[in-house]
Amino acid sequence: MTKILKAPQTVTSFAGISFVNDAFAQCGLSKLIDEDLGNRKSVAYKYSDIFRSLFDIFFCGGDVIEDIQQHLRPTLEHIPGNKVPSSDTLLRGIKELSLANTKVESSKGNVYNFNINHKLNNLNIKSLLLTNQLKRGEYYDFDYDNQIIACEKYDSKRTYKKNKGYCPGVATIGDKIVYVENRDGNATVKIGQAQTLQNAYTILKNNDIHVNRSRMDAGSYSKEIIETVAKNSRLFYIRANRCDDITNQIRQITNWKKETINFKEYEVASIPFRQFFEDKNYRLVVMRTKEDNHDQMDIFTGDNLMYRCILTNDQVSTEKEVIIYYNQRGASEKTFDIQNNDFGWGRLPCSDMHYNTAYLIITAMLKNFYNYIIQKVATVFKDIPVTSRLKRFIFRFICVSGKWIRTARQNVLKLYTDRPYELLEFG
Helix, strand or coil: CCCCCCCCCCCECCCCHHHHHHHHHHCCHHHHHHHHHCCCCCCCCCHHHHHHHHHHHHHCCCCCCCHHHHHHHHHHHCCCCCCCCCHHHHHHHHHHCCCCCEEEECCCCCEEEEECCHHHHHHHHHHHHHCCCCCCCCEEEEEEEECCEECCCCCCEECCCCCEEECCEEEEECCEEEEEEEEECCCCCCCCHHHHHHHHHHHHHHCCCEEEEEEECHHHCCHHHHHHHHHHCCEEEEEECCCHHHHHHHHCCCCCEEEEECCEEEEEEEEEECCCCCCCCEEEEEEEECCCCCCCCECCCCECCEEEEEEECCCCCCHHHHHHHHHCHHHHHHHHHHHHHHCCCCCCCCCCHHHHHHHHHHHHHHHHHHHHHHHHHHCCCCCCCCCCCHHHHHHHHHCCCEEEEEECCEEEEEECCCCCHHHCCCC
């Protein structure tokens, strides 16, 4: 039988969370949150306590708010000066930051609920500026997409995927989420999207952040949306839907060029785009290829090739460059997988859209804060690269035995490891 020697209860296996909390305070995020959101009616816990404790849940391997009450509170309370609210207090704090839904009517007279929270979205941008992940006066590439979040909530609606949920619009710059706007699951992506995009662009512009290139899928292919994107971007790239006019133009193309893109052969060409705008110098980049499982003859083009089109105002780049750049938007779509599986979007805590929207934005801030943390940690811990998912970070950084001790009138964290935690610097 294995002999056992029990350590004191003050020893925790999640001592690495103390460094995350240090970073939260030293980078100025705690101060920013309290200054921007103001005081709570309850004086026991500030908004920075709410945010930090929610962040700690995920950094310690939890995935629901109740984990702080059931599993993590004793560990977090051992950190000197760390105020740890209950799960109920966490939920109340999140709900206090929510705003009422907005009604949006479609051209067919259908009414949908949208939830727009400018306050939290603006705080998110300020946090990115604070941590130097974005810089004022700089130009960045902007991606937008809608994400189905499946959930059985009181006000969730049936989506096109035949499940119930929400369909938030999410804007990203690289791997950073810069805007979240929630909407009913049964609202098609084009409804209200022009205003959603304008909201995102405006918040960026108000913080002196500018858009170089915007990139979107076919869900953004409409005259109103294209006008909004063009007005707020130097260049844009939007997947175009085929129609009779475009198909007729494609049939008249004779100067196809062969290109190899990602080890696959394509034929590419460019044609002027006149479907919505007669007076604009827009360009449609067309690509076609033979798919292995596509043998059916297209009666409109007279062949069995697969066609894809990208609308752009970029008149300088080659067709290959435009296609390669557009295809890179798959990297931004990975953000949804990370949010769903690492940062709580797959398990929403509340029964109402407006509460869950506040949670979505706060956990988007958590993801952005994680980007900041992992950049710092990767410079010291060579086995934790900046591309690490949260699980690796928890196993290799958070999970370290340690305890807080009082010596020479100061608190000292004693770690049972030889890994270089002492070399970390935040702020």
